[in-house]
Amino acid sequence: MKNMKLNRFWGMLLFAGCITLSMGTLAWSDSDDYNKAGSKYAGEGKAEGGWGRTTGVALVTNKQYQTECSACHFAYQPSFLPERSWVKIMGGLSDHFGENAKLDEAIRVSIENYLRGNAADRIPNRYSRSFLRSIRDDATPMRISETAYFERKHDEVPARMVRDNPKVRSFANCATCHSGAEKGSFDEDGVVIPGFGSWE
């Protein structure tokens, strides 16, 4: 009698163990899927102009944009600025914030098309909407960092941590502090400021 009770106990324990494990695997495979999508920013297996699945900002999916533009700077996700901004930026590459960033015309047009097709006013995402709402209709910002939404989100960050910080220098260097920037994650808890540590 006592033996049977014990058997039942072990049986239950085994059963519970199986359930727990299978749930763990489930969660694991789920996050694996997400990671795969998250690393898709290079554009593999995605149609041009499509956007990867993410909980944050839509990912950069265009290989040409990634290669050409991130040779010099972070490949800003196109959904941070409206279409008119990208047109203006891509129309003036020979004076690109004081640098010459001339591109072969065919490549320039192709990248401009990608940026326009994925601009803030083209894709429905809560981040792009927040940026868009903070930009006046008659304004064409050339920098993400000059939009009101960006300024509001960074107004607590003192100059000594960014502009006067030799390891950062500029708000243009997103990924220097936002460790998940390339994966579209700009959450506060992912922020590590060189020389200062975690933000929170």
Place this chain on the structure above:
Amino acid sequence: MKKYLWIIPMLLQAGAVHASEAVVQAQIVGYEQQGASGADAARGQASWNEQHMQPDLGKMVSCASCHSTDLTQAGEHMRTAKRIEPMAPSVNPERLTDPAKIEKWFGRNCEWTIGRDCTAQEKADFLAFIQSK
């Protein structure tokens, strides 16, 4: 068998160096057709370090301002502080292996640094200098 595995990275390395060599040779032939005569690494080095006024910056700049005078070292972009991988093919075998990339960066950087396009002769000299490192 395992003893000889070291030869694989060696072969890869050698292959890559050859890749840049062939590309540079072909580029120089092209520049000669545009009027250059030969390619001089020493002249390339002198031009590399020559100072020019950059009007937007209000400062004297040279190629070395961002790429460093030692081509085997990484450089740093003057304004954005972004790391620029070493130019020397001996430490960065990817360098000088893509003619389109070479022309693109001559196009951008000559204009920004010396205020005009580089001549065919200057390009030939620069390539000879970089390739020698």
